[in-house]
Amino acid sequence: MKLDPSEYPRRRQQLMAQLNDNSIAIIPSSPTHVRNRDVEYLYRQDSDFYYLTGFDEEHAVLVLIPGREHGEYVLFCQEKIKEQEIWTGRRVGPEAAPAVLGCDDAFPITDIDDILPGLIEGKDRIYANLGTSPEFDGQLMGWVNHIRKQVRNGSQPPREFCGLDHILHEMRLIKSDAEIDVMQRAADISAEAHCRAMQLVKPGMYEYQLDAELTRTFMAAGSRWPAYPSIVGAGENACILHYTRNDAQIQDGDLILIDAGCELDFYASDITRTFPANGRFSPEQKALYQLVLDSQYAAMEHIYAGKHWNEFHDAALKVLVTGLVELGLLQGEVDAIIEAGDYRRFYMHKTGHWLGMDVHDVGEYRVDGQPRMLECGMVLTVEPGLYVAPDDETVEARWRGIGIRIEDDVVVREDGCEVLTRAVPKSVEEIEALCQQQL
Numbered sequence: 497m498k499l500d501p502s503e504y505p506r507r508r509q510q511l512m513a514q515l516n517d518n519s520i521a522i523i524p525s526s527p528t529h530v531r532n533r534d535v536e537y538l539y540r541q542d543s544d545f546y547y548l549t550g551f552d553e554e555h556a557v558l559v560l561i562p563g564r565e566h567g568e569y570v571l572f573c574q575e576k577i578k579e580q581e582i583w584t585g586r587r588v589g590p591e592a593a594p595a596v597l598g599c600d601d602a603f604p605i606t607d608i609d610d611i612l613p614g615l616i617e618g619k620d621r622i623y624a625n626l627g628t629s630p631e632f633d634g635q636l637m638g639w640v641n642h643i644r645k646q647v648r649n650g651s652q653p654p655r656e657f658c659g660l661d662h663i664l665h666e667m668r669l670i671k672s673d674a675e676i677d678v679m680q681r682a683a684d685i686s687a688e689a690h691c692r693a694m695q696l697v698k699p700g701m702y703e704y705q706l707d708a709e710l711t712r713t714f715m716a717a718g719s720r721w722p723a724y725p726s727i728v729g730a731g732e733n734a735c736i737l738h739y740t741r742n743d744a745q746i747q748d749g750d751l752i753l754i755d756a757g758c759e760l761d762f763y764a765s766d767i768t769r770t771f772p773a774n775g776r777f778s779p780e781q782k783a784l785y786q787l788v789l790d791s792q793y794a795a796m797e798h799i800y801a802g803k804h805w806n807e808f809h810d811a812a813l814k815v816l817v818t819g820l821v822e823l824g825l826l827q828g829e830v831d832a833i834i835e836a837g838d839y840r841r842f843y844m845h846k847t848g849h850w851l852g853m854d855v856h857d858v859g860e861y862r863v864d865g866q867p868r869m870l871e872c873g874m875v876l877t878v879e880p881g882l883y884v885a886p887d888d889e890t891v892e893a894r895w896r897g898i899g900i901r902i903e904d905d906v907v908v909r910e911d912g913c914e915v916l917t918r919a920v921p922k923s924v925e926e927i928e929a930l931c932q933q934q935l
């Protein structure tokens with residue numbers, strides 16, 4: 497499923513409307529990365545670049561020049577060279593780029609040093625994201641210095657550099673209906689993968705066998721890859737937040753924590769479920785699981801337009817700490833425990849993050865030093881968890897090594913939140929029923 501192509505020109509217009517007069521914005525494609533020796537990682541386009549172009553080739557640079565008479569959207573891209581395309585794949589090429597991508601002008605990337613200084617010259621301000629790629633920063637300075645050397649001939653170098661990320665990332669933070677449609681499809685594919693994993697799990701399997709099933713389900717449905725490395729943690733591995741070794745054998749009595757989501761047309765999904773390998777939660781597992789689930793429901797009550805970013809985390813935390821005191825894992829008064837942060841050895845992360853083209857998506861969490869207000873069309877995760885370290889001697893042995901997280905993806909609406917990942921069950925009864933319904 498692809499995003500509606502009319503989104504790209506709309507985004508470029510929306511961005512250019514926010515740039516100063518007589519300015520230029522320059523956005524490079526993602527660099528390629530070596531994995532080992534002469535093997536590269538699969539290429540993943542830069543999210544900002546793709547957001548504005550829908551173009552996924554490497555060695556490209558997008559240039560936006562608001563008000564330029566000969567066209568505002570200029571693209572530098574790889575030339576079509578038959579001998580190279582035989583090895584590395586088909587390219588659009590500068591000749592076809594205007595028709596295929598809607599740019600006004602396209603030039604070979606090999607000519608950028610000759611052409612781009614001429615486009616920059618005379619502009620007051622350059623918008624670019626500096627500091628993320630030393631190679632691009634160096635190139636940009638090279639183009640500007642080229643103009644500076646010509647000042648005695650009347651050339652005018654730009655006077656200001658301005659970050660583009662703030663403007664662009666505020667746009668990316670609010671999702672359009674078309675974006676939410678793609679994110680819903682990504683969530684549905686990931687939901688199917690989680691349901692299958694629950695139906696397939698058996699003690700004696702290896703974590704990587706579930707990992708393989710997740711990837712298979714993602715790719716069979718048209719996703720190119722997971723949005724981030726899948727976490728499949730059995731038993732105490734569930735207490736390692738970013739566990740990715742996925743190589744342990746699953747034991748009878750283990751809980752399995754799977755945190756996995758596919759990427760679909762550059763949009764991420766991000767789901768966590770925790771379930772018993774043998775189809776039944778133990779009493780301790782069930783007590784902590786129910787507590788995490790209750791905290792997630794409490795959090796979701798605080799997600800709608802007008803609430804603040806911190807409120808759903810605070811609501812989840814209150815439920816978790818109250819429950820931990822009731823179960824005897826923490827001692828003391830709930831507000832004092834929260835104030836002192838004494839819960840952190842069981843709950844060391846926040847209850848969510850923005851979700852979009854990047855799994856930890858762009859966008860500020862605070863505005864003017866205050867937690868920002870939620871707005872319609874923001875997409876975020878809601879992911880409380882509890883992790884009792886295997887060597888935590890402050891709690892009875894029966895609690896140790898239990899790790900639980902429940903994570904869903906939600907869209908902020910006027911009067912509540914819409915759960916994109918609702919297709920994966922999460923009540924104790926539903927989870928046990930699905931795990932016992934072996935495929």
Ligand code: GLY
Pocket residue numbers: 724755756766849855879903
């Ligand atoms: N999968 C990464 C996260 O949940 O934040």
Ligand code: MN
Pocket residue numbers: 766849877879903
């Ligand atoms: Mn997440």
Ligand code: MN
Pocket residue numbers: 755756766767768903
């Ligand atoms: Mn996750």
